[in-house]
Amino acid sequence: MPLSLIAEQLLNGLQLGLMLFLLAAGLTLVFGIMDTINLAHGSLYMIGAYIAASVIEASGSFLLGIAAAIAGTALVGVALEMALLRRLYQRSHLSQVLATFAVILIANEIVRMIWGSQPILLNMPSALSGPVELLGLRYPAYRLVVIGVGLMTAILLYLLVNRTRAGMWVRAGASDREMAEVMGVDTRRLFTLVFAIGAALAAVAGALLGPLLAVQVGMGDNILILAFVVITIGGIGSIRGALLASLLVGLLDTAGRAFLPYLFRQMFPAVIAAEAGPAVASMLIYVLMAAVLYFRPTGLFPARG
């Protein structure tokens, strides 16, 4: 197996992992700080992608599309928090699951009404639509940009959470909500802020992945499952855990798809390898989750000690 292939697959895994992180970061904060399960996080990702697609189509500017997606989705997030989630904090997890699941259905139908049921096919900006040479490796330029933006966003989020006063409130809220409230943190406003940040991050992921995948109704539903796997592995409420788990899941999923069928062919007859390879590859990340939960039932870096 050539080294360049391994390097390329590492980059692919990194790209998938970073995008998962953008989704998981918001999810884990909401879950960790507000103790609220928000199934509708995938819908925010979808709304971000649709806003980006519409603005890019109308203006022709990719950057403007991303900016509009961030602002628009954050606003939708704030509205959702104030109108609905605020009323759910004191309720049981079951009520939260039911209510936010309803939001998924409503969001899918609204998007269908506004944009129609056909996927929007967004093209990459033409300057980035080809490959670039990278130490003898030809790699799609757009995916490199996605990796770059993903890394930058992760660093910004790290600085925000660890170096600012708002970040301090967020961390305090995540590790002990009652104590933070007693110490004078305005949790009401904090929750809205956290929700807006989560929505904005989901929108970045949606806007960046739009041209690679397809902007379509229900696009958030599948990726949401992966994001939940990530925050379960990483430990609920922990940004650091979410980052590590995202990269783990991204790399493992890519490695499974890339190398497992090859490995199986070395070990089993071709027919069995062709059947079992893809099946086992799609199971890998769930096996990882089960293993992590067996040894560390609260995840790798639980926010609450």
Added chain:
Amino acid sequence: MRRLISALLLSAMALLPALTTAWAADKVKVGFLSTLSGPGGALGIDMRDAFLLAVKLNGGKLGGLPADVNVVDDQQKPDVAREAIERFTKRDNVDLITGMVFSNVLLPVMPTVLNTGTIYLSTNTGPEDYAGDKCNPNFFAVAWQNEDIPGAMGEVMNQRGLKNVYLIAPNYPGGRETLAGFKRFYKGKIADEVYVKLGQLDFAAEIANIRAAKPDAVFFFLPGGMGINFVKQYVAAGADKDAKLFTPGFSADEDTIKAVGEPMIGILNTSQWAADLDNPANKKFVAEFQKEYGRLPTMYASQAYDVALLVDAAVKQIGGKVEDKEALRKALTEAKFDATRGKFRFNKNNFPIQDYYLREVYKDAGGRITNKTIGKVFSDFHDVHAEKCKMK
């Protein structure tokens, strides 16, 4: 007296509808179940549009009877399809069902359709399950058997001297049959044979593997949005300079061309139909489709349009007595109609015997990117499973 008359009138009115249906059908009821949303939605929409166009051009009739076409979206989900099939067969008592795109939706619901004695006309997938020993008098594959089009491409790649080909398809019955069909004709070496999840949209890992395997060419079968993303990402990775793409017509038709654009130029693909086939039925179809919808039709559209023409001819042949299922089935197997694809007849397993063509995506004089026919691969071709079918 007046009371008696009104009583008589009332009972006459109550009886009348029952009487008329017992004499002869007053309309043809068609259950059109197709995938109209999601990444596979463009396929079903083209089929629906073409089917409704055929009915419209026919004055809203099929075989002289008013056509009652009930269109339902299966969302590419077998459970949604199952509900619709229950409604069609139990409540609406439709005469015919047609329209499904994907074999993984069709296969789970087909026993229900066939057990109720309802006729199914496949506008697209032609699974092996109903081509061989389980062939069924109520199942008609009007498009092709799943192995036919990829088989034609296997033959083309032999002719072009390609000796090391990389195969990629989704892991579902249609995908596995497609690669089996390809391998039945292709004689060279297979660099690798990869199955991805149906509906997968990111192919970064697979494309990197393809490039590392250094094949002569890549044969891919990725229907709908999957193929669109695959071609875009393949070109973005610069992989098309090392190994050219070959595909069944599905991934190189108008829907994919519109979405991908320039990178499609030069892609060779096989199909039983092409927009430039020179016959009167096809000329009318392509012109009317463009006039009605402002876009070129895909092969999916031609298949659904042919189904409508077939039903029209068969119903006309039996004088509109659609309730006589035996006669209707017989008329359908005779298939006395002018198909848009030209020569067409059914084999004993109710799967087609027809020609297959090689098409190439090119830019025409007007700057429009589309397919042109560059040769015929198979004449009067039929699938290998038919010999296991015991019908007539």
